[in-house]
Each structure stands twice: as C-alpha cells, then as structure tokens.
Amino acid sequence: MLNRYPLWKNLMILLVLVIAGIYAAPNLYPDDFAVQVSSTRTTEVNANTLTQIESALQTSGIDTKDVALQEDGGALVRLGTSDAQLAAKEAIADQLGSDYVVALNLAPTTPDWLSSLGAGPMKLGLDLRGGVHFLLEVDMAQAVGQRLDVYVSEIKTKLREEKLRYRVVDHLDDGRLAIRFVDAEARDAASSLLLRTYQEFLVDSQDVDGDAWLYVNLTEQTIREIEDYAIKQNLTTLRNRVNELGVAEPLVQRQGRNRIVVQLPGVQDAAAAKRIIGKTANLEFRLEAGPDASRATTETYGFRDTPERTANLEKDVIITGSSVSNAQAAFDENGMPQVSITLDAKGGQMMSRVTRNAIQRRMAVLFVEHKQRTLVQTIDGERVEKRIPYTEKGLISLATIQSTLGNSFRITGLDSAQESSELALLLRAGALAAPIYFVEERTVGPSLGAENIELGTLSVKIGFALVLVFMLVYYKVFGLLANVALTLNLVLLVAVMSLMSATLTLPGIAGIVLTVGMAVDANVLIFERIKEELKNGQPVQSAIHSGFARAFTTILDANVTTLIAAVILFAMGTGPVKGFAVTLSVGILTSMFTALLVTRALVNLVYGGRKLNKVMI
Amino acid sequence: MATGKIYNFMGVRKLALAFSLILMLVSIGSLAVNGLKFGLDFTGGSLVEIGYEQPADLEQVRSSLQTAGFQDVTVQTFGSPRDVLIRLQADHDPKLGDKVLQALEDGSNQSLELRRNEFVGSQVGEELREQGGLGMLLALFMIMVYLAFRFQFKFSIGAVVALVHDVLVVLGFFSLLQVEFDLTVLAAILAVIGYSLNDTIVVYDRIRENFRVLRKGDAAEVMNTSLSQTLSRTLMTSITTLLVLVALFYFGGEMIHGFAMALLVGVLIGTYSSIYVAANALLMMNITREDLLPPQKEEGEEGEELP
Numbered sequence: 001m002l003n004r005y006p007l008w009k010n011l012m013i014l015l016v017l018v019i020a021g022i023y024a025a026p027n028l029y030p031d032d033f034a035v036q037v038s039s040t041r042t043t044e045v046n047a048n049t050l051t052q053i054e055s056a057l058q059t060s061g062i063d064t065k066d067v068a069l070q071e072d073g074g075a076l077v078r079l080g081t082s083d084a085q086l087a088a089k090e091a092i093a094d095q096l097g098s099d100y101v102v103a104l105n106l107a108p109t110t111p112d113w114l115s116s117l118g119a120g121p122m123k124l125g126l127d128l129r130g131g132v133h134f135l136l137e138v139d140m141a142q143a144v145g146q147r148l149d150v151y152v153s154e155i156k157t158k159l160r161e162e163k164l165r166y167r168v169v170d171h172l173d174d175g176r177l178a179i180r181f182v183d184a185e186a187r188d189a190a191s192s193l194l195l196r197t198y199q200e201f202l203v204d205s206q207d208v209d210g211d212a213w214l215y216v217n218l219t220e221q222t223i224r225e226i227e228d229y230a231i232k233q234n235l236t237t238l239r240n241r242v243n244e245l246g247v248a249e250p251l252v253q254r255q256g257r258n259r260i261v262v263q264l265p266g267v268q269d270a271a272a273a274k275r276i277i278g279k280t281a282n283l284e285f286r287l288e289a290g291p292d293a294s295r296a297t298t299e300t301y302g303f304r305d306t307p308e309r310t311a312n313l314e315k316d317v318i319i320t321g322s323s324v325s326n327a328q329a330a331f332d333e334n335g336m337p338q339v340s341i342t343l344d345a346k347g348g349q350m351m352s353r354v355t356r357n358a359i360q361r362r363m364a365v366l367f368v369e370h371k372q373r374t375l376v377q378t379i380d381g382e383r384v385e386k387r388i389p390y391t392e393k394g395l396i397s398l399a400t401i402q403s404t405l406g407n408s409f410r411i412t413g414l415d416s417a418q419e420s421s422e423l424a425l426l427l428r429a430g431a432l433a434a435p436i437y438f439v440e441e442r443t444v445g446p447s448l449g450a451e452n453i454e455l456g457t458l459s460v461k462i463g464f465a466l467v468l469v470f471m472l473v474y475y476k477v478f479g480l481l482a483n484v485a486l487t488l489n490l491v492l493l494v495a496v497m498s499l500m501s502a503t504l505t506l507p508g509i510a511g512i513v514l515t516v517g518m519a520v521d522a523n524v525l526i527f528e529r530i531k532e533e534l535k536n537g538q539p540v541q542s543a544i545h546s547g548f549a550r551a552f553t554t555i556l557d558a559n560v561t562t563l564i565a566a567v568i569l570f571a572m573g574t575g576p577v578k579g580f581a582v583t584l585s586v587g588i589l590t591s592m593f594t595a596l597l598v599t600r601a602l603v604n605l606v607y608g609g610r611k612l613n614k615v616m617i
Numbered sequence: 618m619a620t621g622k623i624y625n626f627m628g629v630r631k632l633a634l635a636f637s638l639i640l641m642l643v644s645i646g647s648l649a650v651n652g653l654k655f656g657l658d659f660t661g662g663s664l665v666e667i668g669y670e671q672p673a674d675l676e677q678v679r680s681s682l683q684t685a686g687f688q689d690v691t692v693q694t695f696g697s698p699r700d701v702l703i704r705l706q707a708d709h710d711p712k713l714g715d716k717v718l719q720a721l722e723d724g725s726n727q728s729l730e731l732r733r734n735e736f737v738g739s740q741v742g743e744e745l746r747e748q749g750g751l752g753m754l755l756a757l758f759m760i761m762v763y764l765a766f767r768f769q770f771k772f773s774i775g776a777v778v779a780l781v782h783d784v785l786v787v788l789g790f791f792s793l794l795q796v797e798f799d800l801t802v803l804a805a806i807l808a809v810i811g812y813s814l815n816d817t818i819v820v821y822d823r824i825r826e827n828f829r830v831l832r833k834g835d836a837a838e839v840m841n842t843s844l845s846q847t848l849s850r851t852l853m854t855s856i857t858t859l860l861v862l863v864a865l866f867y868f869g870g871e872m873i874h875g876f877a878m879a880l881l882v883g884v885l886i887g888t889y890s891s892i893y894v895a896a897n898a899l900l901m902m903n904i905t906r907e908d909l910l911p912p913q914k915e916e917g918e919e920g921e922e923l924p
Contacts, residue, residue, distance in 0.1 A: 127872070135741065137738075271712045271714075271715060438736070438738070439737075439738035439740060439741045440735075440736060440737050440738060440741050441734070441735065441736040441737075442733075442734075442735045442736075443714060443731075443733060443734040443735070444732075444733050445668075445730065445731055445732040445733060447668070447730065447732065448666070448668075448732040448733055451870065452870060452872060455868060455869055455870035456869065456870070458868045458869075459861075459864045459865045459867075459868040459869040462864040462868055463860060463861030463862075463863075463864035463865060464861070466860040466861065466863075466864060467857045467860055467861060470856065470857060470860060471857070474853070506870075506872055506873060507801050507804055507873065507876065509869075510801075510865055510869065510873050510876055510877070513861045513862075513864065513865050513869075514808060514858070514861065514862070514865075514880065516861055517857050517858035517859075517860065517861035517862065518812065518815070518854070518858060520853075520854065520857040520858075521815065521854040521857075521858075524850050524853045524854050524857075525819065525850055528847075528849055528850040528853070531849075532846065553822065554818070554819050554822040554823075557767055557818045557822060558814070558815040558818045558819055558822075559815070560763065561760050561763060561764070561811070561814045561815065561818060562811035562812070562814060562815050563811075564756065564759045564760055564763060564811075565756045565760070565807050565808070565810045565811035565814070566807075566811060568752050568755055568756045568759065568807070569752065569756075569804060569807045569808075571752075572748050572749070572751070572752040572755075573752075573800075573804065577800050577801065577803070577804045580801075580804045580808075581804070584808065584811070
C-alpha cells in the first residue's frame with residue numbers, strides 16, 4: 001500500500017521525539033539566582049558553615065528559596081531575585097570573611113527525575129547572562145628569551161669547566177646566542193661540545209673581523225616546546241587564579257598558538273578580575289651583600305615605598321615564589337598587613353641551608369613584576385601597537401635573620417590589606433611562566449544580558465507565530481502538518497543543543513529564528529512538488545509519494561551546501577558567532593529530519609492507505 | 618508534462634543583466650570610495666555602553682567626557698535614547714568603564730548603569746578582518762567544488778557568480794548607508810551565502826531535471842519552464858524567511874539589528890539572483906543539453922578538473 005510507514009518506523013520516530021522532548025524539557029525551568037560558597041585550601045564548607053550562612057541571611061532579612069550543601073563540597077544558596085542575590089552575596093562574604101570564596105551564580109532548577117537522565121538546560125553565553133570575557137596573548141618572545149638566558153649561564157659554566165677560553169656569551173635580540181672565542185681552535189672544540197650536549201642547538205661558526213664567533217640557534221621544535229610549556233604553565237596558573245577569584249563555571253582555554261581565553265560568567269568587577277589575572281608578580285628571597293662583596297656579584301635595588309632608600313643584595317637568589325606552597329594574608333601584632341608563607345620541602349631545605357650560615361645578616365624580599373608599556377605609533381597611516389616589556393623590581397622588606405628559617409615564616413612591610421591579600425593570592429596561584437597582555441575584553445552587564453534574552457525570545461515567538469499562520473493559510477491541512485513538524489523541529493533543535501551542552505548566544509537565538517524560517521523550506525519544496533504532480537494528473541497517493549521522493553535530492557543538495565557555509569563559520573568564528581554557526585548547523589540537520597521523516601509520517605497517518613480523490617493543499 | 622503558466626523570465630535577461638551590473642558597480646564604487654564602516658570587532662579600540670534613566674543629552678555627555686580628559690570620543694545613542702554608546706581610541710585600561718561611568722555621573726543627576734564595556738586590540742581586529750575574508754573565500758570555493766561534483770562545472774560557476782553578486786550587493790548596501798559592519802554582520806553574510814545558495818540549487822536542480830526530461834525547446838525555454846515551476850516555492854520560502862527576519866529586525870534588539878538587516882537585504886537579493894543571475898549565467902556560458910548527458914561520467918571528470 002502506498003504511503004504507509006511500517007509500525008516500527010512510526011515507533012522509531014515517536015521514540016526520537018519523546019527523547020527530544022525529555023532533553024529539551026529542562027529549558028522550560030528558569031534558573032534560580034544563586035550564591036555559591038566554596039572553600040579555600042585551609043577551610044571546609046560543612047553544616048557549621050551552613051548555619052553561619054543562614055544566620056547571616058536572617059540578620060540581613062533576606063529571603064531564600066533554599067540553602068544546601070553540594071556534592072562537590074560547596075554550599076549553594078538559591079534566591080528569588082537578582083537584588084536579593086547581590087545582597088546575599090555581601091552578607092555572606094562579610095560573615096565568612098576571606099577564608100571562603102563567595103560567588104554569584106545561576107543555578108538550574110531541573111527536576112531530579114530529568115537530571116537523573118542526564119538532561120540539563122542549554123548554557124547561556126556571556127552576552128545573555130552577563131560577565132567578562134578576556135583574550136590574553138602570551139609573550140612568546142619573552143618565554144623563549146627567559147630560556148635563552150638560562151642557556152647563557154649554562155654555557156658559560158660548561159666552557160669554563162672544559163677550559164675553553166671565550167670572551168663573551170651574549171643573548172641577541174633576534175633570538176640567537178653569540179659566543180666570541182679567543183681563537184678558532186677553542187671555537188671548534190666548543191662547537192662540537194655544545195652539539196654533543198644540546199641536541200636542540202643549531203650552531204654556526206663565523207669569522208668576523210678576525211674574531212672567532214659561534215652563533216647558536218634553537219631548533220624550531222625546541223621553540224615550539226618552550227612555547228607549549230609557557231602556555232600550559234600559564235593556563236594552570238590562570239586556572240588557579242580564577243579559582244581563587246571564586247567564579248562559578250569559569251572557562252580558561254588555549255586559543256591558537258599563543259592566546260588564552262578567559263571567560264568569567266557573572267563577574268561584574270572586571271577591573272578587579274583583571275588585576276588578579278594579568279599580574280605577573282613574583283617574589284625573590286636574597287641575602288643582603290656583605291660589605292666586602294665584589295661588585296660583580298651584587299645588585300642594588302630601592303624599596304617600593306621609599307625608592308630613595310636602597311640596599312645592596314647578592315645576585316644569587318635563595319628561592320623564588322614558585323617554592324611557596326601556601327600563603328595567607330593576615331595582620332601582625334601592630335595591626336600591619338603581613339603574609340604568612342609556607343614553603344614546599346625543597347624550598348624549605350634551601351632556606352634553612354642558607355640561613356643557617358647567615359644568622360644576624362639581613363634577608364631581602366624582592367617584589368618582581370613584569371610589565372609593559374604600549375606605544376601606539378602611526379606608521380604609513382596605520383595604527384601599530386608596540387609593546388615594550390620591562391621588569392620592575394622593588395624591595396618589600398629587609399629583615400635581620402634571627403634564627404635558622406624553616407618551612408614557614410612571615411613577610412611584613414606591605415602597604416595595605418589589599419596588597420597583602422593579593423600577594424598571598426598570587427603566591428598561592430603561582431607565577432606566570434611568560435608575561436601576558438590583554439588583547440580583547442568584553443564586559444556585559446547583567447541587565448543587558450537579561451534584556452537580550454527577553455528580546456531574543458520575543459522575536460523567536462513572533463517570527464514563529466507568523467510562519468505558523470502563513471503556512472496554515474496557504475497550505476491548509478498540509479500546512480497544519482508542516483506546523484506540527486516545525487514545532488517538533490524546534491523541540492529537537494533545543495534538545496540537541498542541550499545534549500551537546502552548546503552555549504546559547506544572542507546570535508545563536510538569531511540562528512534559531514533563521515532556522516525556523518528556513519526549516520519551512522523543505523516542507524514547501526515537498527508540498528509544491530505534490531501540487532505539481534497533482535496538476536499533472538497523477539492520482540493523489542502517487543502524487544504524495546513522488547512528491548516526497550523527488551524533492552529529496554533537492555533538499556539534500558540545498559542543505560549540504562548551507563551546511564558547508566555553517567561549518568566554515570564555526571571553524572573561523574569566535575564566541576557569539578560560533579554560537580550562531582552551531583544553531584544553524586544543528587538546525588539544518590534537525591529540519592531535514594523533521595521534513596523528510598516527521599512530516600512524511602504525519603501525512604501518511606492522515607492520508608496514507610486510503611482511496612482519495614482530492615486533497616486540500 | 619508542463620502544465621501551469623510558464624513565465625518568460627529570460628525575455629528580460631538583458632535588462633536583468635544591466636540591473637545586476639549597475640548594482641554591482643555601485644557596490645564596488647561605494648566600497649572603493651566610502652569603504653565599510655567597520656565596528657569595534659574589526660578596528661580595535663574601546664567601547665562603553667551606559668544606560669541612563671531618562672533620555673541622555675549627548676552634548677552634555679560629550680562635554681563631560683572632554684572635561685574628564687577623554688580624547689577622540691564618538692558618542693551616539695544605541696537603540697533607545699536612554700542608551701549611550703561611547704567609542705574611544707584609548708589604550709587598554711582595565712578601569713576604563715568605571716572611569717567613563719564616573720565622569721558621566723559627575724556631570725549628571727541621574728543614576729547610570731554600565732551596561733557593556735569592550736576592548737579589542739588593533740591586532741586582533743586586523744586578524745578578524747583577514748580571517749573573515751578568508752572564510753568567505755573558502756566557503757565559496759568549497760561550495761564550488763561540491764557543485765561541480767554534484768552538477769557540472771558550469772553550474773558551479775553560475776552559482777558562485779550569483780553568490781559573489783549577493784555578497785557584493787549586501788556589502789555595498791552596508792557601505793552606501795554606512796551601517797556598522799561588525800562580526801554579527803559577517804556571520805549574517807555567510808548565512809546569506811548559505812541561503813542564496815539554497816535557492817540557487819533548488820532552481821538548478823530543476824533545470825538539470827528539465828534538460829533531461831524536456832526533449833524540445835532551447836536552453837532559454839528550459840530555464841523559463843524550470844524557473845516558473847519553482848517560482849511558488851522560491852517565493853514561499855523567501856516570504857517565511859523574511860517574516861522571521863522582520864520579527865528579528867523589529868523585536869530582536871539593537872545588538873542584532875545589523876545582523877537582521879544584512880539578512881533582510883541578502884534574502885531579497887538572493888531570491889532575485891537565483892532567478893536572474895544564476896540562470897542567466899548558465900545561458901551566458903552556453904549551457905546545452907549535452908553538458909548534462911551522460912551525467913555520471915562527465916560530472917565526475919569535471920569535478921576533478923577543478924583547481
């Protein structure tokens with residue numbers, strides 16, 4: 001019999017649609033405004049904390065929907081309005097102090113039976129929920145430069161050990177090392193020594209003005225490795241810092257060869273976030289130079305607060321901030337800010353070994369910060385940004401060592417409580433392997449996000465309604481069937497987006513609207529074909545049959561090409577545009593499914609297997 | 618076969634050609650003279666959006682900013698008179714948003730809200746421009762290969778000519794009216810490529826079929842028959858798409874205004890081009906029945922001959 005689907009096929013389609021319905025359902029439940037409390041390294045969120053939170057909220061007279069502990073060890077407070085959310089955050093933060101991280105969040109309200117099936121709502125992009133987006137560029141030249149500096153000192157030691165006489169080992173601006181030797185013989189011996197020791201070197205001997213020079217280049221692969229290491233190290237550090245900031249669902253991700261994306265949903269204070277994220281501060285602990293120390297082994301630095309006061313320090317660094325395993329901001333007996341530091345095992349050993357022989361001498365804490373100046377020049381009518389990196393080093397404290405220092409000690413001499421807490425945070429989170437700078441920043445306020453959602457949904461509704469009415473008027477019964485298929489298409493689209501946990505952005509919503517408009521196309525193609533076949537005098541059933549069959553290749557070709565455009569858009573797009581590409585691609589696929597199978601099943605159910613002389617189309 | 622009215626579309630093909638040429642020349646001319654008004658995404662710089670409680674006085678905003686020492690500032694309303702968009706060619710400054718807010722609050726008795734703050738480095742902007750152009754070229758090329766493979770190379774050239782026509786006209790429209798061209802508009806143009814292609818392929822599909830089915834009639838007649846047969850579908854789909862786009866344009870908010878506008882123009886011009894440009898291009902390349910027969914062998918070969 002023509003135009004009848006076997007039962008299994010109908011059941012399959014039904015099954016797909018039911019599953020789609022289930023996975024799309026969580027999007028019907030609006031998110032709660034929430035405050036998330038999580039612990040830092042030294043604290044724990046428990047029932048006791050919960051009581052504290054509840055009492056803080058009660059005192060401030062804030063109504064909550066729910067206060068509960070979470071599986072991951074944090075606590076979640078659900079609130080009715082965004083005003084209550086802000087007030088609650090402040091009240092809780094005041095109550096718990098700086099030992100806990102208190103962050104704004106949106107909590108899904110998916111019913112348990114749905115979440116037990118792994119269903120959850122679509123994620124909202126920053127343009128819809130508000131927050132901060134940063135694009136950071138890692139200064140690769142610096143990362144490689146730092147490694148070259150290490151090579152310089154290694155090479156010097158090696159040459160001295162082998163008694164190969166050299167005059168200069170220098171790190172050139174173009175990323176090469178240049179070594180000048182006393183004679184060509186020493187150079188050639190050194191050349192083979194270096195090649196033996198360092199597989200990553202490419203060496204080149206040259207005689208310039210009678211001097212024997214050796215130039216050392218790093219292999220491309222080594223440079224890549226250094227860069228990869230720098231990026232990975234920076235990613236880890238940035239993740240740590242972001243965690244310390246207490247942001248719910250942050251994103252820290254590599255993008256391309258030398259960039260890192262950081263997205264902090266819900267964060268409003270972009271300036272504070274940036275101060276923490278972009279800081280390349282580190283500490284160096286050094287001994288003060290003795291009065292008879294030679295010039296070559298010392299360096300002089302000024303104090304950060306009083307630059308005219310200086311001290312002469314040994315060049316050798318005892319330990320750096322990377323040996324710090326924990327750091328806490330606190331106040332000393334006089335109410336001055338201080339940071340209590342705990343070192344890791346290796347750092348502790350180094351510290352006690354050095355300080356054992358230096359009692360009554362003074363130890364300096366040097367604050368090192370990598371910064372850059374941006375120069376904007378106009379060359380040939382084009383704006384060019386040039387960044388000039390520089391390092392700022394200043395003494396924080398210079399204190400007499402009273403006894404052998406071990407694993408833990410304190411640093412005083414800080415300006416303010418804010419500085420001590422930021423320094424503690426930075427020491428905990430670790431230093432950046434290479435300097436970074438901001439190349440893009442986008443901050444969206446929460447009210448703008450909410451407005452975008454509202455406008456987006458409104459235009460989806462209106463556009464959808466217009467299309468439904470138009471189809472019904474023009475195609476009558478078939479139009480009604482197409483409308484059912486179109487609605488199911490929307491459900492399917494939302495279900496797939498939720499399952500992929502794709503991020504919905506404003507252009508993404510526009511993509512949905514556009515998909516609605518274009519999804520009709522497949523149906524229109526089929527219906528027009530059926531109309532034509534009827535005009536050509538075919539009987540109703542075979543007209544329906546060949547209408548679907550002949551429209552198929554057209555639909556396929558038309559959609560594949562659109563898909564090509566969408567995939568390219570996805571590959572080259574960023575952020576919101578990617579969101580658009582995702583909805584467009586998914587929409588194309590689901591609309592093919594609904595038009596070819598769902599509409600067909602519906603048409604079959606209504607018209608199939610009967611003797612018909614006339615249909616309304 | 619062949620019932621229903623056959624319109625003589627190709628009868629006015631010279632006129633359509635002239636019209637298309639004029640459209641393209643105007644677009645190219647405007648692009649050459651005016652250029653595109655690139656948005657922040659592509660130029661780099663900083664942007665701050667401030668929400669007022671009452672309609673803002675732009676003059677006052679400008680003077681407050683000037684007093685606070687901001688140079689090179691463009692101030693305009695964004696969507697509603699209570700929304701002010703401030704563009705600065707300032708260097709990157711983490712506190713820029715707050716500084717602008719502070720400066721404006723000092724000169725105003727309303728409470729203001731910082732709605733949006735964006736900074737794009739000039740290098741990033743340049744890369745985006747480059748990537749955008751590359752993406753568009755890549756899309757066109759891939760589509761051409763696919764069509765040469767599925768149809769025949771004359772069809773793929775025709776389709777790409779129609780696409781280039783559409784993209785140029787939309788770009789020209791944005792250049793002529795100096796509407797801001799940002800990332801969402803670029804996305805819209807790629808969507809236009811997808812849409813217009815969709816249209817063109819439906820028409821081509823019918824042309825290919827009719828070349829095989831209709832034994833009589835020259836190429837122009839086959840075009841006319843095919844275009845007439847697909848006309849109601851072409852119009853229906855355009856109308857439904859335009860309906861949702863109008864909804865998006867009027868209710869979607871200011872941030873996707875450009876996007877909706879690009880698509881509106883693109884869908885209109887895409888509909889026109891699939892009838893007059895795509896089919897016309899085939900005629901100008903002297904498409905014949907033999908080009909499509911025997912189909913399998915020739916399609917495969919032509920597909921591989923492409924660069």
